Structures are given as C-alpha cells and as structure tokens.
Amino acid sequence: MQDNINSSKKLNGKDLINTGIFTAIYLTLTMAVACTIGMLPLGYVLLSFIVPFIGGIPMMLFFSKIKKFGMLMIFQIVFGVVMILTGMGYDLLIWGIITGLIAELILKASRYQKSSACILAYAVSCISVAGNYVHWLSASEEWITSKAASYGELFMNSIKGYFDMWWVFPLLVVFCFIGGLLGGLLGKAVLKKHFIKSGLI
Amino acid sequence: MIEFKDVNFTYQNAKNDAGIHDINLTIPQGQVVLLCGVSGCGKTTLTRVINGLVPHFYEGMLSGEITVCGKKVPNCELHELAPFVGSVFQNPKSQFYTVQTDTEIVFACENVGMERSLIYKNFEYAVKDLSVSHLLGKSLFSLSGGEKQKIACASVAALQPPIIVMDEPSSNLDTRTISELRSIIQIWKSKGKTVVIAEHRLYWLMDLVDRVVYMKSGRIQLDTSIENFRKLSSDELHHLGLRASSAFEAAESAKNFGYNGWLELENLRFSYNDSGKNEALNIEHLKLPKGAVIGVLGHNGAGKTTLGRCLCGLEKKMKGVVRLDGQLLDRKQRIKLSYVVMQDVNHQLFTESVWDEVLLSMEKSDAAQEQKEGHAMEILNWLGLIEYKEMHPMSLSGGQKQRVAIASALASDKELLVYDEPTSGLDYHHMLDVAYTVREMKMLNKLQFIITHDSELVTHCCDYIMFIDDGIVRICDPLGSELNKKVQTFFELHSNK
C-alpha cells in the first residue's frame, strides 16, 4: 500500500545525494593523503595501498547504501571527471569506468545483499587508482631516458636496467587490490561495530 | 485541510513500537496547531506523515487514511506534495542545498519548473514577508543558526504552500530570533495558511496558536483550544513533561564564593582573521570563583561559544593570560584541565556503548578498575542512563545522547567544564536531571560554565551570571536581586509588532 521510495529500480534523489556526499568524502580523503604521504620518497607508490585501505571505511558505508545499479558508476565517472579537470589526466576516468562496471556487476549478482560482495567490488574498483600511475610511470621513464643521454654512456647502461623493471606496474595493481580487500574488511568490521549496532544502517 | 483517519505507523527498525497509533485528527485550513509532548511521543512522526516523508522517506508500516488538501498522502510522490506542504526542520545547518542565500530561496521554485518571471515574483514576496533582504548575496556558511533558519522559512514560503509544517524550529535559537520566527508565523497565519508546529519550548507560541495537541507514546492524549490550555498551571505542565514559561525565577541570594580558588582572565583577545580586526572576543579582566556554576548568556553570535573554546585551549590564536589559583596556564595545560560538552553531540561520541563511552573518559586516571566502574555507575544513575548502558550511543535519541556526553564529561574528572547548550532538546524531567548533576559537580569544586538560552536551567543550577555582547563581557556577578531582574528581562520575549 505504501509507495516506498526505495522500492523502484530507478535512482532517486536520496541515492543521488548520497553518491554526491561520498564522492566528496573520498575526494577529500584522497587529496589529503596524496598531499601528505604522496610527497615523501616512495610515498607516491605507497599511495596505491594506503588510499584504498583508508578509504575502506567510508566506502563500505557507501556500498551498504547501494541497492541499485548506477550509484557506483556515477561515483567513478564524477571522480574521473574531477581528475581530468584538475589536470591529472583521463586515465582514471577510463579505468574507473571499466572497474566500476565490473564492480557493479558483482554487486548486482549478489542482489545487493552480501557484504562479502561489497568487499570484493570495492577492491576491484580500487584498481582504478592504479590507472593514475600508467601515464606517470611511462612519462617518468621517458624523462629519465631523455636526461640520461646527457650524462654519458656509463649512465646510459645503468638506465638499461629500467626496462627490466616491467614488474613495477603490475605490482601496483596488486597493491591496489590488496589494499582494497584489507580496507574493505576493516570497513566491514567498523560498520558492524558501530553503524549496524547503532541502527544507522 | 488535513485529515487523519485511524492512522497507525511503526518505523521499520523500530524499538519499542516507536511510531504513532490510532490517530484521528482533523485540522481545518488556516488553523495554527501546536503538537507537544515529551521526547519520543510521536509529534515529529506526525509532522512527517503530513509532509509525506512518512512513508516515502522513512520506511515502515503505515495504515489508515491521510488526506492533505484533497490528496491522499501515501499515494502521492513527495514532489507532488511539495507545492502544498512546506517543511521547516530542526537543524539549520542541514537544511540548505545550495551554497548562497538567493539560490536557496528559489530552489523549490526551480525544481518544479516554475516559469522565470513567476520565480522572481515569488522570490520578492518571500524576501519581503520574512524580512531577509539584509541576508541576500551571502554564503549560507557565513550565517548564524537563526539566520539560516529564516532562510529556510523563506525557501519554503517561496512556493506559497497552504500548509506549513515545522519540527522544533526554535532549537538553538536565542530569544531575539525566536521573536522573529514568531513574526514570520504570524504573517503566515494572517495569510490563511495552516501551520503545524511540533515543539516543546511552548512559551513563544502561547499567543500564536489556536489549538494544542498533546501526545504521549504515539497517541493523542489531549486536544484542546489554546484558551483551555493556558489555564493549566506550571505544575500541571511540568507533570506533563512540558516546559512551562520562559520566566526566570530568582534563586536565593548569592552565597559566598572564593575560598576555593579563582580563575583569572587578563586581556583575553581573539579574532578569526590574522590581521586582528573584527575581534570576536575582548575581555580585559575577569575573576571567577572555583565551585561556581556560571551561566553564560547572550544573543547568538555574541561570542559565548568562542569564549568556551578559548578557555579550553582549543583556539591557538587567542592572546591573553589565564591563571588558575595564581598559576599561569598555557594552552596545552588548559586542554588537559578542561572539557567542552559541544552543541552537536555527534562529534564527541566515539565508542560502541554508553558504558565504554564513560569509561573512555577515565582512561587516563590511575584509580583501580573497580573504583572507576563504581564511579561510572554513579554517574549513569544521576543522569538516568543505567538502562541504556549497553546500547550504542548513536542509537539513542538526541536528548539521551546529550546526557551521555555530559556523563563522559563528568567522568573525565576535569576541573573546568563548559557545557554548550546542554538542554537544547530536552524536556522538563531530563532538564532537571542535568541541573541535578551540575549541582553534584559543584560539590567537587569544579568550575562550570553553562552556555544556554534555557531560562529554566539557569533557575535550577546557576549561581553566577555572565552576559556577553559582541565579544565583551558586560556583566559578571553572582545572582542577586538586581541581577535577577536583568536576567528576567533578557529572557522575556519582545513582541515585534
């Protein structure tokens, strides 16, 4: 008898507002961590683990509110567009859409009920963070090779070693995924301890 | 017109049957109705049924017939009801969607796709009726709570709905703003709108409403005209759990203070800008006795919260000297010695049960575990929280959360306690609980500052009064016959017509 606003499959105002709020939280978190830890040597690489890990708590809360298709996609797209506008490149958008789609399908398959699906979906969507690194690493390599030329042949030989480090990028993807899994588990534990117990979910 | 026939509603995740039951009510167009009752009585739920948030937003089991302006509420979408029912909520800071005042006022009109020239006309009417033209062009984040609430009213009025529903709109507002709010409702009444107000601060509405509906445990217990309601004595009102008048009743004459030590403030200055202009606080000299309960009064924006924060050491930019018992206290020492029970309690509750929350404050103490637990039980008893011991603090109602925050303040064993609006959502009995606990703390010689607009709380536990206006302390004296009169005038509502 009651026309429940949540029973339809379409995204309504409440869902859109929630998406906006969590995008804002995640963006702020990412920027804050990137501007502190990302500035340290190797910190930039560690970001691939830290951001998904710390982001686990707010994102698991977000995922618990996802009951329909689309909220995650909007989140990824808005995040990606913000990255483009702030000059960080379009890679995040592309990776975000792909990982977002996969994550949405995972969630849909579990009918939005299982929290383990949420954790997996979150970990998958975190892989998009690795997308950030694609351009950076290749550009970094390019720059180094272009500079190395002016340092002489000995140096050039040591640079050859770079091209053997093909494992760096896949390692980053793995970091993101594991960071996402652990962050998701952490998020689930915190949710259970606080949000579910207090009835906010 | 609003009509309820055999309406029952229980929230989906309800505890103890929370909701409303067997409601039969008819409100004719143009009537101004007050819904009152203790916390949890169902008045807010009733307002939510009128504007459709129940069942479209707050899920649960709804039965019965509800007709608003000829529309059946459960069958209508929220956006269909919007031009008919406007809603003003309790918390000023969570009602605005845009960032600027102008755009906020026209927000509803834009959403329904109103034609531009009509929007301009409605905008002008709303601004004129509610006298908010001085607030145009400002960012909503820079406004005070009262100003935000007025913009919320303007935003709702811009759609020109025939029914307006208000859920505790006066929480956290000072007497000046409440007067302005009253004028706004007066204007709506004169335009023939139906206004339904859920409140427990009754005094500002006594001259405004036509009818009073008292609720208890989700049912309507009393439904009378305002004339009959006015005949109830203060005691009868207190028995119902309601706040009576705003009158401040003078306490006994002041006792002697000062043998336990003093807190001294010298040349306390604070401003939000680096340039030092626009001083939010400028106190030349102040001497306050330990063991006193100091009521800090003043209009919104006068600097009360700023003073509390500066005293506790939270503001780095503060200049000046603070001495306790002659000893200079720097900022870090003050942080160790003081505690603020904040206005918005959600920020201060960290753990998963009330019991843990109280024990968290005692973490630093060296006492034995049994002693700590005994003390915790005592505090929970004082504040009537024993039955909620194992519950998560966030699952409690607003008033209960406030009391948990106060409990953790008391458990922290700190010397300087600042309470920022501790009773803003509490009904009569719980306000008395808070006053009782404050008096208990007095015995332990703590210095307590209570920032409040609640005259009844001041009556029951304050012995010193401080008036702040524009960052300057105008008066700071123990309560006595002359000061009593000034306090009384402060709490009196000025009629704006």
Add this chain to the structure above:
Amino acid sequence: MMFSEIYQKTATSKQLYLDPRTKILLCITVSTIIISGSGTGLMQYLQYVLSLLPLVFLIILKKYKMAIYYLFIYAIATIVPGLLLPYLPPILNLLFTGIIAFSTKLIPGMMMAYFLLTTTSVSEFVAAMDKMHITKKFTVPISVMFRFFPTIAEEYKNVRDAMILRGVGTLRNPMKMLEYRMVPFLMSVVSIGNDLSASALTRALDAPTPRTNVCHIGFTWRDIVMFIFSFICAIFYVVALLQQEGIL
C-alpha cells in the same frame, strides 16, 4: 526589483568574464595537451604557451600572491629532479624523481582547475550542466559534492577538537586513531546528508519536470575568443602529434 545575483545576466570580472562552459573547455584543453605527447619540437612550444595561460588569468584576477606561488612551484619541479637524478638509485629515480619531473606537466592543469573553482559558483555550474543537457543523475551528485566540501571541513575540525579534549586517538595507536576520527565524522556527515535529503525532497528535488535555472549564463565575445584559441591549440596539437609520429 531588488538587487540580487539571481537577476544577473552576464559574467562579471569576478567570474573571469567567461561562461563556465568555456572555462571547462580550457581546463580540458590545457591538461590534455600538456600531459600527453612528449615535450619536443612544436609540442614543446605549444605546452609552454598553455602553461602561461593560467599565469595570464591570475594576473587578470589580480591574484598576485598565487601567481608567484605558481612560478615558484613550477621552478622547483623543473630544476630539482635534474639535480637529484645522478645521486639516487634507479628505483628511486623511477618512482620519485621522475614523478616530480612529471609534475611540471600537472601544475598548469591544477592551476586551471583552481580558476574554475574560484571563479564559478555552484549554481552557474549547474546551469552550465543543464544547458549541456547533462542528466540530473550527474548534476545532483556534483552540486551536492560542492556543497559538502565546507561541511566536511567543519565536521572534521569538530571531531578533531573533541578528540584533543578527550585526549584520545593520538598517533600512538594508529588503528584507534583512524576509528575515532572516522566514525563520529562519518556518522555526523551521514546524518547531515539524511536531513538534507529529506529537506530537498520536500522541496521537489525528485520532480520529473525539467528544472528552471534562474542563473543566467551566456556566451560573449570573450568566450568566442577563447573558443578560437582552443581550436587553434587543438590544430597545433594534432600537427605536432603527426610530426612526432614521423608522418609530417
């Protein structure tokens, strides 16, 4: 008619005299061209010109302090990596020095984003999106996102103050610190979000009819100039790319 910004018809100097859509286009142009493509030949000159664009805007807006900051950061990002390169081990060079060098490519883009944010109000943004026929599914989250940034800052500050007063959650126990910081913060923000949803929905946020926007935005001759400029940049970009591939 009383004075209000909702009656405003054209962009003013505060908004850099430009329509939001033009600003968005410029952001995308600057960041895309500068990031992709290596910095040699024609491309290099193009990238220098585009890096200067934010500086020009900063000066028009009279934000001199920011202009100096921009030059400073750019200088550091250009000079420092060259100094560090010979002294660090390869892995560090790949993952740190190279990245600093790469940031010269990001800084102009970030500056353009700074403009976009400081010279465009949220309602203008929404009006621009509506004019571009972007669905409500995106405009609502985006406008809520902007509206929430100050709220997030405020709530975070409050939780941090509460933590300081209670003396809990210091770096000594990082997991507890994370919990104590995040949980009240999230509860608070979610609670505000719920209230906001209720309030917005009772004001017809969910209405299926198209929205009227009182905020006027429109193109002027300045926007056309910027469009032509972007177009020329795009042409040079394609030419430079082809040149690099060896086709031209």
